[in-house]
Amino acid sequence: AQSVTQLGSHVSVSEGALVLLRCNYSSSVPPYLFWYVQYPNQGLQLLLKYTTGATLVKGINGFEAEFKKSETSFHLTKPSAHMSDAAEYFCAVRTQGGSEKLVFGKGTKLTVNP
Amino acid sequence: DSGVTQTPKHLITATGQRVTLRCSPRSGDLSVYWYQQSLDQGLQFLIHYYNGEERAKGNILERFSAQQFPDLHSELNLSSLELGDSALYFCASSVAWINSPLHFGNGTRLTVT
Numbered sequence: 447a448q449s450v451t452q453l454g455s456h457v458s459v460s461e462g463a464l465v466l467l468r469c470n471y472s473s474s475v476p477p478y479l480f481w482y483v484q485y486p487n488q489g490l491q492l493l494l495k496y497t498t499g500a501t502l503v504k505g506i507n508g509f510e511a512e513f514k515k516s517e518t519s520f521h522l523t524k525p526s527a528h529m530s531d532a533a534e535y536f537c538a539v540r541t542q543g544g545s546e547k548l549v550f551g552k553g554t555k556l557t558v559n560p
Numbered sequence: 561d562s563g564v565t566q567t568p569k570h571l572i573t574a575t576g577q578r579v580t581l582r583c584s585p586r587s588g589d590l591s592v593y594w595y596q597q598s599l600d601q602g603l604q605f606l607i608h609y610y611n612g613e614e615r616a617k618g619n620i621l622e623r624f625s626a627q628q629f630p631d632l633h634s635e636l637n638l639s640s641l642e643l644g645d646s647a648l649y650f651c652a653s654s655v656a657w658i659n660s661p662l663h664f665g666n667g668t669r670l671t672v673t
Contacts (some may be wrong), residue, residue, distance in 0.1 A: 489562065489650060489664040497659035536603065541620050547593060548617060550603040552610045 447557070448473040448539045452551035460559050465524040467554045469511075469537030474519065479520045480538045480548065481511055490536065496520060532558045561569035563587065566651050574673055578639040581668045584644060585632055585653030592614075592634040593654075595627055598647040609634055610656070641672045 453468040471477055478497050482490040494505025501513040511522045520537060537551040561587035573579055585592050594606040596619075605618035609628035619624075621640075628634045639643060648669050652662035 480625075480661055482664075489564075489666040490652075491562070492661045492663070495659075495661050540658060546591070546658060547605045547608055547618065548662050549605070552602045 447479065448541050449547050450537050450539050450551035451547055452535075452537050452554050454475055455552065456555050456557065458529045458557040458559060461529055462526050463539075463557065465522070465527045465531065467522040467535050467537075467553060467556065469522065470518050471490075471518045471520060471537075471539045472553055473539060475541050478540045479511075479513060480519065480540070480552075481505065481509070481522050482538060482550075484534045484553075485525045486533075493522070493535075503516050527556075527558045528558065529558050562663040562665060564651060564653050564665035566649075566668050568668060569666065570669050570671075572671045572673065573641060575641055575643060577641050577672075578637065579641065579670065581636040581638070581651075581670075583634045583636070583650055583651030583653075583665060585634070585651075586663055589653035589655055589663070590632065591654045591656060592628055592632070592654045594620075594634070594636050594668050595650040595652065595664075597650060597667070601651075606636070618657050638670070643672050645671045646670055 449472045452471045473477045475476045481493040504510045534553045534555045536553045538548040565584040566627045591610045596604045606620040608616040626636045648667045650667045652664045654662045
């Protein structure tokens with residue numbers, strides 16, 4: 447069965463600093479990987495996805511993630527944090543034969559300090 | 561706006577009661593998923609319907625049931641409610657392809673008192 451581990455339930459950065467949110471997955475078959483963002487009192491919004499092809503994936507709001515098969519990782523980065531990036535971020539995996547559901551990590555809450 | 565509509569936004573009810581949560585998927589999406597989000601359990605998959613048929617069950621209690629209607633909207637029924645059922649319940653929809661993302665509604669916040 448597939449699973450996702452997000453390292454760090456809370457990450458705090460200064461405005462303008464690099465954002466790095468870590469995600470490792472476990473899957474016996476090629477995974478499809480996603481990052482979602484959840485703002486307070488809202489639903490989950492898709493940031494980006496990796497399916498096949500280019501391993502560096504660009505998403506909305508300046509975020510990007512790199513799929514590294516050898517490290518089973520899909521870390522999310524943004525070069526310069528904005529105050530508006532403060533939210534909770536979820537990494538998720540979906541695989542063929544996994545009943546097609548998305549399996550989520552426990553989330554990382556990002557705080558951006560002025 | 562994801563295109564997925566959930567009603568109601570908030571629901572407050574007492575223990576032992578029954579409630580129904582409703583979801584309208586994005587136009588053209590045949591798959592509907594239900595998730596429960598709580599502080600201690602995170603995002604837990606409950607159930608998946610595809611074009612009216614149940615496809616997969618996750619951590620769904622026997623007191624909970626769901627269905628997807630011919631017009632593709634879905635309802636999640638929660639009965640004999642307990643305090644621990646208080647959570648955010650999300651509906652998501654997607655097209656059939658495994659590499660497609662799920663699109664989430666804004667959720668229904670259920671409070672059981």
